[in-house]
Amino acid sequence: MYIGGRQDLAALDQFTIEQVGLPGAVLMENAGSAIVSAVLSSYHDLDARILVLAGNGNNGGDGFVATRKLCDHGYNVELCLLPKEETLKGDALTHFLVYKNRGLPYSTMATMDKDKLQSKINCATIIIDAMIGSGMQGIIKDPFRSVIEMVNESTAYVLAVDIPSGLEADTGLVTELAIKADRTVTFVMPKKGFFLQDGPMYIGEWEIADISVPYQLAEKSTQSLPRLITNGDVYAQLPKRPSNSHKGTFGHGIVIGGSSSYVEAPIYSAKAAFHSGIGLVTLAVPEENYTISASQLPEALYIKLSNKEDHISPASLSDISFSTYKAIAIGPGLSRFKHGGKILEILFSKCQDQPIIIDADGLFYLKDYLHLVKEYKGPVIITPHPGEMAALLECSVEEIESNRLEVAKQFAKEHGVYVLLKGHRSIVEVPDGNTWVNPHGHDALARGGSGDVLTGLILSFICQHASPEQALVCATFLHARAAEVKAKKLSHYSVTPNAIIEGIPEILNDMR
Numbered sequence: 001m002y003i004g005g006r007q008d009l010a011a012l013d014q015f016t017i018e019q020v021g022l023p024g025a026v027l028m029e030n031a032g033s034a035i036v037s038a039v040l041s042s043y044h045d046l047d048a049r050i051l052v053l054a055g056n057g058n059n060g061g062d063g064f065v066a067t068r069k070l071c072d073h074g075y076n077v078e079l080c081l082l083p084k085e086e087t088l089k090g091d092a093l094t095h096f097l098v099y100k101n102r103g104l105p106y107s108t109m110a111t112m113d114k115d116k117l118q119s120k121i122n123c124a125t126i127i128i129d130a131m132i133g134s135g136m137q138g139i140i141k142d143p144f145r146s147v148i149e150m151v152n153e154s155t156a157y158v159l160a161v162d163i164p165s166g167l168e169a170d171t172g173l174v175t176e177l178a179i180k181a182d183r184t185v186t187f188v189m190p191k192k193g194f195f196l197q198d199g200p201m202y203i204g205e206w207e208i209a210d211i212s213v214p215y216q217l218a219e220k221s222t223q224s225l226p227r228l229i230t231n232g233d234v235y236a237q238l239p240k241r242p243s244n245s246h247k248g249t250f251g252h253g254i255v256i257g258g259s260s261s262y263v264e265a266p267i268y269s270a271k272a273a274f275h276s277g278i279g280l281v282t283l284a285v286p287e288e289n290y291t292i293s294a295s296q297l298p299e300a301l302y303i304k305l306s307n308k309e310d311h312i313s314p315a316s317l318s319d320i321s322f323s324t325y326k327a328i329a330i331g332p333g334l335s336r337f338k339h340g341g342k343i344l345e346i347l348f349s350k351c352q353d354q355p356i357i358i359d360a361d362g363l364f365y366l367k368d369y370l371h372l373v374k375e376y377k378g379p380v381i382i383t384p385h386p387g388e389m390a391a392l393l394e395c396s397v398e399e400i401e402s403n404r405l406e407v408a409k410q411f412a413k414e415h416g417v418y419v420l421l422k423g424h425r426s427i428v429e430v431p432d433g434n435t436w437v438n439p440h441g442h443d444a445l446a447r448g449g450s451g452d453v454l455t456g457l458i459l460s461f462i463c464q465h466a467s468p469e470q471a472l473v474c475a476t477f478l479h480a481r482a483a484e485v486k487a488k489k490l491s492h493y494s495v496t497p498n499a500i501i502e503g504i505p506e507i508l509n510d511m512r
């Protein structure tokens with residue numbers, strides 16, 4: 001499923017009108033009808049007071065259609081047009097005239113004082129936000145500002161038409177204020193802004209409505225659009241498990257990490273790999289961590305790396321026979337120490353072309369070794385959170401967060417790496433240009449150890465013959481879904497990395 005921005009949607013809309021020959025007024029009729037279907041599917045109480053707040057663009061036009069049809073269904077619905085009537089044009093004007101020709105009532109802000117509007121908003125059970133849609137740009141101006149404030153303070157259920165007013169479709173930015181929707185019915189495809197910056201906090205539950213803009217056009221004409229990871233994508237891309245398999249079928253991976261301060265981190269990665277189907281895992285940890293690690297995870301194989309002070313001695317990596325492993329994960333719990341980058345130097349010189357996943361403190365050292373990544377024959381996967389990405393690029397976290405899609409794309413292209421830019425909605429960027437956005441994510445994941453689990457999942461799927469892209473798509477999605485499911489059961493506060501690991505089989509079992 002693709003996600004698009006303001007211009008992508010406008011281009012599809014225009015193509016449908018001009019080339020396909022479906023008039024804009026028909027698309028608007030369909031859009032308004034989709035809003036009505038959403039109301040009909042959830043609210044059967046005809047006495048519920050519905051207030052439709054409309055702007056003067058096409059988003060408002062959808063609101064006129066919805067109001068007319070809700071009246072026809074017998075709902076207690078009221079239309080309030082916020083800008084002046086004279087500013088209406090095009091399809092929105094057409095549908096406003098249809099509304100008026102039907103003799104249906106409406107009020108405008110020009111004919112109403114602020115207190116009256118406030119009382120209408122206070123009395124509403126449902127507010128339909130048809131003020132501004134994907135055409136929103138810049139800082140929200142009046143007459144919408146004060147109205148958005150009133151709506152956000154009201155107790156009404158808020159249903160946003162296409163996108164909550166005030167939220168930027170391209171960036172997910174809310175400058176000052178936007179409608180906080182309980183539900184968003186979006187047309188043609190979800191907007192990029194739903195999954196960036198402030199977006200996830202404003203859209204509520206969301207669904208897509210078909211308004212007869214042929215969705216296949218997006219696939220033909222907009223190859224570069226990011227894709228949203230769906231359950232179906234993950235099901236299709238999960239490694240298959242032939243019944244006549246043996247442990248070699250599902251690969252042998254190695255996790256290199258740990259230090260005296262971080263004993264658990266590589267164990268979480270290995271456990272996650274075991275819970276998601278890997279054949280064998282070797283843990284290469286400091287020798288002083290061996291006893292506790294082996295007691296927690298006896299099913300792993302172990303390589304005891306010599307310690308230097310409280311961390312791995314980089315030279316000890318030279319003794320690992322890397323050709324044994326189908327993929328390598330490095331970083332969880334490594335800790336930061338002088339000359340730690342030597343670890344990457346040795347790793348890249350000793351590996352042939354197996355996929356290398358670099359996470360956590362491995363990323364801390366990467367900045368000075370990016371040339372090795374470019375020269376390496378195999379795929380390299382990095383999994384930075386915004387802080388780690390900012391350190392790699394020597395910029396601020398804000399700069400990363402306000403340009404997540406662009407930053408991931410640019411980095412992947414420049415260095416030829418797979419980038420998993422973690423966050424509330426994680427992004428997977430493939431060096432060939434494909435972009436995936438994970439619609440799932442949870443505050444439960446904002447905790448030490450959850451990244452180690454994700455690294456283990458990526459390792460596991462690559463060892464089971466998934467491509468790096470497939471592995472990243474599956475791992476990111478499953479990781480977030482496992483956290484969501486566990487948070488529901490255990491509370492938002494109580495999801496430990498081990499709980500996420502235990503959630504993985506639950507999600508895998510439900511995949512279809």
Ligand SMILES: NC(=O)C1=CN([C@@H]2O[C@H](COP(=O)(O)OP(=O)(O)OC[C@H]3O[C@@H](n4cnc5c(N)ncnc54)[C@H](O)[C@@H]3O)[C@@H](O)[C@H]2O)[C@H](O)CC1
Nearest residue numbers: 013027028057058059132133134135136137139140141162
């Ligand atoms: N194919 C489709 O997706 C269809 C979408 N429809 C709906 O149309 C809107 C997009 O319509 P558009 O006319 O381009 O813009 P909007 O109505 O979203 O907004 C324009 C309106 O808003 C004012 N405005 C813009 N920025 C600001 C601001 N910062 N502050 C205040 N006011 C602002 C601007 O001046 C205009 O008056 C899409 O979302 C769908 O809902 C079609 O109905 C069917 C096809």
Ligand SMILES: [K+]
Nearest residue numbers: 129132163165
């Ligand atoms: K809206």
